Amino acid sequence: MRGKTKWMLAIVFTISILGVAKLEQLGVMERPVTQYISTGQDFVAMKKWVASMIDSEESGMIQVSGDVEGVDPFAAYESMQPYKSGVILSYPEALPIAARGSGLIVFTGFTRQSGKTLTVQYDNGDEVTYGFVGSFAKLPYTAVNKGDTLAVMEEGTMYLKVKRDGLVLDSTLLPAFFSEVSP
Numbered sequence: 656m657r658g659k660t661k662w663m664l665a666i667v668f669t670i671s672i673l674g675v676a677k678l679e680q681l682g683v684m685e686r687p688v689t690q691y692i693s694t695g696q697d698f699v700a701m702k703k704w705v706a707s708m709i710d711s712e713e714s715g716m717i718q719v720s721g722d723v724e725g726v727d728p729f730a731a732y733e734s735m736q737p738y739k740s741g742v743i744l745s746y747p748e749a750l751p752i753a754a755r756g757s758g759l760i761v762f763t764g765f766t767r768q769s770g771k772t773l774t775v776q777y778d779n780g781d782e783v784t785y786g787f788v789g790s791f792a793k794l795p796y797t798a799v800n801k802g803d804t805l806a807v808m809e810e811g812t813m814y815l816k817v818k819r820d821g822l823v824l825d826s827t828l829l830p831a832f833f834s835e836v837s838p
Contacts, residue, residue: 737826739768741784741816749809751792754786754799763795769814773806775799786814 678684688749736743762784766772769786773793776782789809793799817824817832824832 735826735829738814739816740823741769741786741814742826742829743787743812743814746808747810747811748810749807750787751804752788752806752808752813754801754803754805755781755783756801758795758799760795760797760799760805763791763793769816771806772814775805780820782818784814784816784818786816787812 675684695827700798723823732748734745736745752773754775756777756779758775760773761776761782762772762774764772766786769784771786771788771791772784772786773791774782774784785806787808787809788806790807799805815829817829
């Protein structure tokens with residue numbers, strides 16, 4: 656029952672936002688409201704607000720047995736080359752791309768610059784774009800937690816761009832970024 660309630664609240668919330676946007680577009684509402692929810696950071700703030708109202712539990716851990724190999728793909732890259740506003744990382748084998756923390760997927764799709772691309776707005780304010788991925792594991796506007804698989808990199812190369820405080824990090828700062836947020 657609790658799962659159905661969460662979905663119903665999410666649907667009502669989404670319909671409310673779309674309804675307000677339509678009323679604003681038709682001129683029924685004089686005060687512009689949609690300008691307040693126009694970026695990925697706004698969606699993260701709304702997600703936190705709704706989650707605090709729902710009182711989601713994070714204690715729902717399931718214990719499993721098996722060999723768990725903690726591979727941090729960002730620490731295992733073979734080379735890093737500047738490309739457009741990010742970098743191209745090369746790897747000896749295909750690896751899953753895991754979430755670096757809690758956040759919200761704000762884009763999944765195809766771009767000319769980086770092929771199949773996924774962008775995550777993390778709760779700490781960082782916006783990370785992963786490009787040239789092989790397949791997506793999550794849909795857009797999906798909340799993620801640290802360690803969740805976002806996508807699978809099948810080709811051995813990946814495009815990466817990190818924005819912090821609205822500014823793209825220089826490629827020379829990315830190794831420090833990797834060590835700073837490593838799982």
